[in-house]
Amino acid sequence: MWNRIKLFLLNNGTLLFTILIFVVGYFICGRIYPAMQKPQVFFNLFINNASLLLLAIGMTFVVISNGIDLSVASMLALTTVASAALLKANVNPYVIMPLMLVMGISFGAFQGFIIQRLKVEAFVVTLMGSFFCRGMAYIISLTSVTITDPVYKSLGLQKVLIPGFGKTYVYLYSVVAIIVFLAAIYIAKYTRFGRTMYAIGNNEQSARLMGLPVERTRILVYAFSGFCSSLGGIAFSLALLSGYGQYAPTMEMDAIASVVMGGTLLTGGVGNVIGTLFGVLINGTIVSVLQFNGTLSSWWTRIGVGVLTLLFIGIQMLFQLGGKKKAS
Amino acid sequence: MMETPYILSAKGITKTFPGVQALENVDFSLKRGEVHALMGENGAGKSTLIKCLTGVEQPDKGTIEFDGAAVVVHSPQHAQEIGIATVYQEVNLCTNISVAENVMLGHEPKGVLGNISWKKMNEQAAQSLSKLGVAIDVTKPLGIYSVAIQQMVAITRALEFQSAKVLILDEPTSSLDAHETKQLFDVMRKLKSEGIGIVFITHFLDQVYEVTDRITVLRNGRYVGTFETSSLPRVKLIANMLGRSVSDLDDLSRSKQKVTKVEAGQAVLETKEMGKANYLEPTDLCLQKNEVVGLAGLLGSGRTELANLIFGIETPDTGELLINGKKVTSFSPLDSLKNGIALCPEDRKAAGIVGDLTIRENIILALQARYGWFKFIPLQKQYEIADRYIKLLGIVTPSPDQLTKNLSGGNQQKVILARWLATDPQVLILDEPTRGIDVGAKTEIQKLVLDLAGQGKSCIFISSELEEVLRCSHRVMVLRDHKLVAEFGEEVDDQTIMHTMAGDL
Secondary structure, three states: HHHHHHHHHHOOOOHHHHHHHHHHHHHEEEEOOHHOHHHHHHHHHHOHHHHHHHHHHHHHHHOOOOOOOOOHHHHHHHHHHHHHHHOOOOOOHHHHHHHHHHHHHHHHHHHHHHHHOOOOOOHHHHHHHHHHHHHHHHHHOOOEEOOHHHHHHHHHHOEOOOOOOOOEEEEHHHHHHHHHHHHHHHHHHHHHHHHHHHHHHHHHHHHHHHOOOOHHHHHHHHHHHHHHHHHHHHHHHHHEEOOOOOOOOOOHHHHHHHHOOOOOOOOOOOOOHHHHHHHHHHHHHHHHHHHOOOOOOOHHHHHHHHHHHHHHHHHHHHHHHHHHHOOO | OOOOOEOOOOEEEEEEEEEEEEEEEEEEEOOOOOOOEEEOOOOHHHHHHHHHOOOOOOEEEEEEEEEOOOOOOOOOOHHHOOOOOEEEEOOOOOOOHHHHHHHHHHOEEOOOOOOHHHHHHHHHHHHHHHOOOOOOOOOEEEOOOOOEEEEEEEHHHHHHHOOOOOEEOHHHHHHHOHHHHHHHHHHHHHHHHHOOOOEEEEOOHHHHHHHOEEEEEOOOEEEEEEHHHOOHHHHHHHHHHHOOOOHHOOOOOOOOOOOOOOOOOOEEEEEEEEEEOOEEEEEEEEEEOEEEEEEEOOOOOOOHHHHHHHHHOOOOOOOEEEOEEEEOOOOOOOHHHHEEEEEEEOOOOHHOOOOOOOOHHHHHHHHHHHHHOOOOOOOHHHHHHHHHHHHHHHHOOOOOOOEEOOHHHHHHHHHHHHHHHOOOOOEEEEOOOOOOHHHHHHHHHHHHHHHHHHOOOOEEOOOOOHHHHHHHHHHHEEEOOOOEEEOOOOOOOOHHHHHHHOOOO
16 A cells, blocks of 8 residues: 555656645745635636636647647737727627637647648747737737727626635636636547647657657647637636737746646656646746735746746656656 | 468569668568568668668569568558568657557547547556566556567557567667567567567577577678578578688688787786676776787677777776776776777767868867867867878878868778877777778778787777788687677687687587
């Protein structure tokens, strides 16, 4: 029995460590700022970070397949501006939302196609993709566009009560993010697409020789990331009820940091979405702490995330080395 | 139509790469239920033949028949689909996902929702593996298991889900230990009894005689012959691989050119029980001043491995290395260079010559490394050195500023030699210094080696050509299967060495 526990700890070490850091960290913060002990403050993490969570889920898949997607935050910004502009032009909001998703998916698939077929580095392709999206956002509007559409307003303010927590609520888009999160867990573990993604991340050549659909899978991974980005953009525009090219200026980096804190290896092949969720929550907790403190510069968020991410990478290496020693 | 005994037969396979005739009119046929060894030295065309059979390359000429029908193999995937599976030394599986997934992915059992049923997948994978006598936890990632197990998993995948009728094992045993090799052989025998044809490529002669039924020998891209293993003596096999008839060898006389006598005294270089697990068995070697020691053995016998250990490319895990009686504690090429050891590597294209640098730059490289990168050698000095060696070694070039890639093979080899001589080494290790260069240049290099020994340097001389080893060396050490098996003085003849290499003395 003890052996099995030990084995479980070893196999899921990084994930458990991430969860532990979050729980302990949140607990300590709760002692310092008692307001953080309120359930609503905890659930605010899911409200404030819904878009980041969506971006990070897509990013997790991309990183597992040994790629990177730097275009996610710009795609988010483009989605907010495009939706706002279309709403201003009186297009039906129920047409706009699917349209935005189609835009994200096809743009992601296009990037994946270039990466796979033309063998261009993902870093380069998605960086250019990022420039393109951000640029398009400003072409549509140089200034912030307010959303006054009643459907967006009601969707954006639609509260969902948390059962068992009285009046504690999250917004509808937080629930959407959680649904995508659950779907991503299923896709990664229980579909051929998901497992192929892991195989490609480990060794593309081997995956190909095993007869797995490498090309299709890689293109789909980027399409999924595009889907998550545009969905994140819709959530963002619902939350702020406006669209602006300046939104989420470096959120792709926060997404990558969350993915890494969640135990996904940048070298590909290893990782999972559950870890990413906790990466996002840790990121969110640091932001909350700064808000509660009120006197610290908001740039401490950046420093905190930076230090923690570095710490996590160090811990991951230790676990990896430990695992290897055990095997040999 | 009567079923032929042959599952796979290739006729008249010819393949030319730019500048190289890789295969010329090669025949190969594999019976159902046999283990067939494909033998040959480097450059014999083994890997090109395998590539043609598995669709990695398309032959220029020739036909391939599989299971009684002519086929054109388009791609590795196509080869797998029709039933030709290949397991490489470097296992082509994914180490991060579980063993079960590695066996089943692409054919994974589905649950009610179209999801992967992990329970069924693990059960089926364990069952398939148990057919080969492998009982491991299939839920663990593949990477934690040994290469031997990984190969078994690769074989299982090939057999179960690509229903392979032909299994090509490309040097599967080179990183396995004795027990693992036995395990693999048991599996091979079992598959053989089930009618699967196995092509087995290895450099280990003992293994060929242990497990194979027939042997096909290739040499320089040509078909030498196919033999029953039981009726082909080892020495004949080697004679076939090296391209010399046994009777020729009997009355071969050699011209001794050695001029210097070896000074007895303190050894310049000595290894005591030095070895590395799965790389080279513990080896004793002692090199005196003015001495040339030849290392003989087939490719993969451990010649290059010994050179790599001495030069610090690999770090030994047992024994010790003494230079001038002092124990070496840190192993790296730079340390060796500082200790006065130089190595001319086997593959000059991959490991030696930088083609886009000029002759002068190539010659200066090692010397500069020895001085450290911040003590720049004045340009004038560089030209002096380059000119000296161009003259000394007779490198044919219009100027020291010629790009090295424009030189002939023999001259490139001399440039490498010059690079190491410029560092003024005490001990020079030459790994196949004359491969691929013409006869004239060969003799010059041999003469050079002897001259160097005469000038107080010591040399370790590695070559596949026995004649050359004998002519240049004061002593010959013979290696077989990663082990030093015998040591001879000057009076040994090629016959004895051949028999020692074959291991039937």
